[in-house]
């Protein structure tokens with residue numbers, strides 16, 4: 001499974017991605033905007049665990065972002081159950097070495113188009129920390145709508161923050 005962007009691809013995770021994943025993911029400037037379950041420090045063991053967890057995923061909904069076939073980030077959906085089953089969450093991160101080049105807006109569009117075309121879903125949702133305007137901009141560039149704010153909904157790095165909810169619905 002491969003989705004082609006300009007200068008990068010989204011593809012399934014491979015066992016030999018661990019070293020590159022560890023190198024780019026082990027960064028407080030990445031961790032600080034993600035769920036605490038994103039490992040920090042990001043060890044080789046964590047990298048191998050993630051990749052092993054995703055082997056045989058069907059359908060593929062968690063993609064490596066690769067430049068010159070080396071992993072430089074990740075993007076994926078989290079399918080939820082119960083009454084949320086048709087409204088998965090989206091999450092993503094990119095190596096700090098590549099920020100500001102328009103990679104993530106393109107990656108989000110690729111994933112969203114693929115997901116709406118091939119999964120039985122009607123909505124994709126994102127929760128953004130209120131101190132992450134870059135990520136809000138990414139979603140706005142992809143047509144997501146800022147739908148609301150959960151006041152003081154988050155604690156990250158010991159700081160209480162609001163959570164902004166963004167949504168994109170299948171028209």
Ligand SMILES: CC(C)(COP(=O)(O)OP(=O)(O)OC[C@H]1O[C@@H](n2cnc3c(N)ncnc32)[C@H](O)[C@@H]1OP(=O)(O)O)[C@@H](O)C(=O)NCCC(=O)NCCS
Pocket residue numbers: 029030031033034091092093094095098099100101102103104105127128129132133134135137138
């Ligand atoms: C957020 C992230 C994915 C952005 O990826 P990217 O490929 O660098 O995105 P872009 O190249 O589109 O750059 C970000 C945009 O935000 C804008 N931006 C930067 N700083 C900004 C600020 N303080 N306020 C508003 N917009 C800002 C940039 O100008 C750019 O928009 P533009 O193209 O219209 O000028 C990346 O920085 C990252 O991985 N961060 C750490 C993890 C993370 O935050 N993940 C998302 C969790 S919800």
